[in-house]
Each structure stands twice: as structure tokens, then as C-alpha cells.
Amino acid sequence: MSATTSARPLPVPREDLCPFGPAPEVADLRARTPVTRVTCPTGxxxxxxxxxADVREVLGDPRRFSNRCGSAGHLLANMPPETPIEQGDFFKMDGPEHVRFRRVFAPAITTARRIEEFRPMVLRTADELLDGLAAETGPVDLHERFxxxxxxxxxxxxxxxxxADRGVFQRVAETLFSGGTDVDELxxxxxxxxxxxxxxxxxxxAEPGEDxxxxxxxxxxxxxxPFNDLELTKMAVGLLVAGYDTTASSITYGVLALLADRTQFDRLAADPALAVGATEELVRLLGVGAGLLRVATVDTEIGGQPIAAGEYVIAAAQAANHDPAHFPEPERLDIDRRTTSHLGFGHGPHHCVGQQIARLELTTALATLPCRVPTLRLAVPQAEIRFKADxxxxxxxxxxVTWDEVLPS
Incomplete structure (x- = not known):
């Protein structure tokens, strides 16, 4: 796409101004020019x-808006959107090729039975981590320690x-999601x-188990x-990398939002059953900051704006999740809100393949942490919290954070 003087810089989250929502200018764009040209950090x-409604339409129609460019090429230099799809790159595939991978993922990580099998292990892990903090009073970095x-x-x-081998996939996650690394570094x-x-x-x-x-x-x-070893390797790597960094950040970010609205945190401490709704609301409020990239496959239009085949489209899911036409008072954290229609895990054929595991981890953390550490609080003023950049x-x-006591499980 050729450069034009009418394109504005892509709005990216500004946590110093809007710590729990999209960039400040997004609300005005959504109201005045809901489909607008932008220049992205990668050029x-x-x-x-x-x-x-428009974001949901883009994400739900891969025939018109393909995922073959990858979802983050507007932000990450190590994911050039014009890179050809290689064997096993299921996250860039559409149609039957993509369905082939999803059908193998489903019985492994998405069925209700599998999630219930995982639940005791997740709860045990959360409790063990809090047991390890019981002898301390802080301050500690909750992101690193929990x-x-x-x-x-x-x-x-x-x-x-x-x-003990977690470092090998942690390094990839930190490199992959950094806007400062290129293809060779990744x-x-x-x-x-x-x-x-x-x-x-x-x-x-040679020797399969139950994992x-x-x-x-x-x-x-x-x-x-049948899947070959490379295809299976890329599937497993995708789970390892995405399952580590994104969900951990969601837990930490969610806890900060709850501590900023103490009434909601205290309600979770008193009634852990509210964690299911709190998870959905926090994913709505905080998720998918600068949007998901797609490429138009045909001449089409969205929201009345003509889009030419080959042009890139960014489906701004967080902006959509803060659309007052769909979510009343969208900037307000409300753990009682009915948020099942949010787009925080995407939408359509490419919705997050690991979302049920992410939900399980988030819900467990939100049910366990406030209940066992009801006095949890920030150890510094909120204005001093540093956010990730680039x-x-x-x-x-x-x-x-700090606290008075960690209660027994």
C-alpha cells in the first residue's frame, strides 16, 4: 500500500493516560471516523x-479478510505480513487448511472434559505459589512471583x-512479542x-502419554x-510461547485493575464464584490492545468504507470492547457485567485456540488470590507502576504488592 498524507499514526495503548483502556483518541475515532487510514510502527x-459491529464482521469473515498476513505484522518487525506461509504455520492459514489443525487441537485443549481434567493441577499450582509467599509480607513483584x-x-x-526447562520457551516468548526484534533475532x-x-x-x-x-x-x-513432526512441533511451540507470556500478563494486569477498584477485589475475596464473570470482564476491558491484522482478499467495504483487495485491515478488538453501543459504560470495570460477546479472545475461525486454558488460569487466579490474600495491595502508588513498552x-x-497475611488454602 502506498504512503498517503491522510494516514494518521496507529493509536497504541497509552497506559499513562488510560491505564485500563485503548488510547485516548480511539473513542473519537470510533464516533467520527470508525474506519480510518493509519500508519503502523512497522511501516x-x-x-x-x-x-x-465492524470489528466482529472483519474477524468473522476470513473469505474477505484473510489471516494469511499474520495477526501482528503491524506491530512486530519479526512478523512481516508479506512472508509466505510455510509448512505448519497454522496461525496464518484459512479455510480447510486451518480447520485441519483446529480439529487436532480441540480434543487436546478445548473440550470441557479436558479443561476439567486440568483444573486440579492449576489450582494446586496457584495454592503452592501462595504457600511459598505465606512466610513473607512483601513487597514482592506479583508478576515474577505468581x-x-x-x-x-x-x-x-x-x-x-x-x-526446569521453561527458560527455553520464555526467551522465545519475550523475543517474539517484542517490537524491537527482527526476523533474524527471533x-x-x-x-x-x-x-x-x-x-x-x-x-x-514412541511412547505417548496423557499430556x-x-x-x-x-x-x-x-x-x-496425518501430521508430520514439523507441523506438530509448530503447534506445540505455539502453545508454549503464547500460553506463557500473554496469560501471565493478563493475570497481572487484571489484578492491578481490581486493586484500582477495591470494591470489586473485595467482592472476589468474599465470593470466589464471581471469578468466572470477573475473568470475562477483565479480558473485555484489557485485551488485544492495538488490534489484529487482516488483509482484504477482494474489493469490499466495511462500515461504508471501500477496501481494495490487498489492503491491510486492523480489527481493533479492544476499541470494539469499549464501544458504548454494545457495552454500556464500557470504561467501567463491572464483574457482574454480561460480557460473553466480548472480542478479547478474537472471533470467528481464528479465535484464540488456547482460550479455554487461559480462562481456566485466569479464573483460578482470580478465585484464589483475593480469597487467600484479602489484604493484598500495591506497595507503590499506582502512578509509579511501569508498563511494558514496544x-x-x-x-x-x-x-x-504487599499484604498482611496469606490465609491457608
Missing amino acids: IEAWLVTRY SKPLTSSVIAGLLGVPY NAVKFPLYDYVADLVRARR VLSVLVTRGREHEQ TTVYGPAALP
């Missing part, structure tokens, strides 16, 4: 779509990866992880188009 131009070890322990446990850390996971895939082929990777291998072998994974870089 591409795109149409930014900000209204709920959120990250919870999600990395869970995803490693689900895939049968030794927790490959330098990605390929060793591929080698590591490929060894695990071969081991599960997620074993189910992927077994189902992949039985599929009418990344697609938003939230506090650290969350210093």
Missing part, C-alpha cells in the same frame, strides 16, 4: 476498524515439558526451541491427512 499502512510461574508451570505441565532463539520440542514429539510418538503433546501426536497420526503483550512490567 505498513492499514485501515483501522474500531466499532464493535503470574509468570503459574502460567509457565501450567503450560509446561500440560505439554509434559520439565519446568530465529536465533526460535530454532533451538524447535529442536527441543521436535525431540519431545519424537519421544511421544497435551501426546494427544496432539496421537490425533495427528490418526488424521485423514510489545504486543500489554500490562505492567512489574507489580509490587
Whole structure:
């Protein structure tokens, strides 16, 4: 797409001004020019779509708006949107090719039965981490001492990866989601992880168990188009990387939002059953900061704006989740809100494949942490909280907290 003087810079989250919502100018764009041209940090131009109905339409119609460009090429230099799709790149596939991968993922990580099988392990992990904090009174960084070890322990446990080896996928996650790294820098850390996971895939082929990777291998072998080792490796790597960083940041960010609205935190402490609704509301409020990239496959239009084939479109899911036409008082955190229609996990064929695991981890954290640490509070003024910069994974870089007592489980 050629450069034009009419394009404005892509609005990215400004936590210093709007700590729990999209950039300040998004509300005006949504009201006045809901489909507008923007220039992105990686240099591409795109149409930014900000209204709920329009964003849902873009995400729900891969025939017109393809995912073949990847979802983050507008923000990450290591994901150029014009890069050809390689074998196993399921996250960039559409149609039957994409469905082939989803059908193998489903019995491994998305069914209600599998999630219930995972629940005791997630709860045990959360309780063990809080038990480890019981002898302390803070301040500690909740992100480092609770959120990250919870999600990395869970995803490693689900895939049968030794927790001691978590550094190999943590490094890839931190590099992948950084706007400051290019393709070569990502490959330098990605390929060793591929080698590591490929060894695990071969081991599960020889001796499968009950873990997620074993189910992927077994189902992949039985599929009418059997999956090869590279395809299975990329599937497992995708779960490892996304399951570590994004969910950990969501937990930390969610806790900060609750501590900023103490009444909501205290209600969770008194009634952990509210954690299910709180999870959905926090994902609505905080999720998918600068949007998801798509590319138009045909000449079309969205929200009355003509879009030419080959032009990029950014479906601004957080802007949509703050659309007052769909969510009354959208800037207000309300754990009683009915938010099942939010777009925080995406929408359509490419909705987040790991969303049920993410929900399980978030709900467990929100049911456990306030209940066992009802006196949890920030150890510094909220204005001093530092947020991550130059990344697609938003939230506090650290969350210093303290408390009076950690109650027994």
C-alpha cells in the first residue's frame, strides 16, 4: 500500500493516560471516523476498524479478510505480513487448511472434559505459589512471583515439558512479542526451541502419554491427512510461547485493575464464584490492545468504507470492547457485567485456540488470590507502576504488592 498524507499514526495503548483502556483518541475515532487510514510502527499502512459491529464482521469473515498476513505484522518487525506461509504455520492459514489443525487441537485443549481434567493441577499450582509467599509480607513483584510461574508451570505441565526447562520457551516468548526484534533475532532463539520440542514429539510418538503433546501426536497420526513432526512441533511451540507470556500478563494486569477498584477485589475475596464473570470482564476491558491484522482478499467495504483487495485491515478488538453501543459504560470495570460477546479472545475461525486454558488460569487466579490474600495491595502508588513498552503483550512490567497475611488454602 502506498504512503498517503491522510494516514494518521496507529493509536497504541497509552497506559499513562488510560491505564485500563485503548488510547485516548480511539473513542473519537470510533464516533467520527470508525474506519480510518493509519500508519503502523512497522511501516505498513492499514485501515483501522474500531466499532464493535465492524470489528466482529472483519474477524468473522476470513473469505474477505484473510489471516494469511499474520495477526501482528503491524506491530512486530519479526512478523512481516508479506512472508509466505510455510509448512505448519497454522496461525496464518484459512479455510480447510486451518480447520485441519483446529480439529487436532480441540480434543487436546478445548473440550470441557479436558479443561476439567486440568483444573486440579492449576489450582494446586496457584495454592503452592501462595504457600511459598505465606512466610513473607512483601513487597514482592506479583508478576515474577505468581503470574509468570503459574502460567509457565501450567503450560509446561500440560505439554509434559520439565519446568526446569521453561527458560527455553520464555526467551522465545519475550523475543517474539517484542517490537524491537527482527526476523533474524527471533530465529536465533526460535530454532533451538524447535529442536527441543521436535525431540519431545519424537519421544511421544514412541511412547505417548496423557499430556497435551501426546494427544496432539496421537490425533495427528490418526488424521485423514496425518501430521508430520514439523507441523506438530509448530503447534506445540505455539502453545508454549503464547500460553506463557500473554496469560501471565493478563493475570497481572487484571489484578492491578481490581486493586484500582477495591470494591470489586473485595467482592472476589468474599465470593470466589464471581471469578468466572470477573475473568470475562477483565479480558473485555484489557485485551488485544492495538488490534489484529487482516488483509482484504477482494474489493469490499466495511462500515461504508471501500477496501481494495490487498489492503491491510486492523480489527481493533479492544476499541470494539469499549464501544458504548454494545457495552454500556464500557470504561467501567463491572464483574457482574454480561460480557460473553466480548472480542478479547478474537472471533470467528481464528479465535484464540488456547482460550479455554487461559480462562481456566485466569479464573483460578482470580478465585484464589483475593480469597487467600484479602489484604493484598500495591506497595507503590499506582502512578509509579511501569508498563511494558514496544510489545504486543500489554500490562505492567512489574507489580509490587504487599499484604498482611496469606490465609491457608
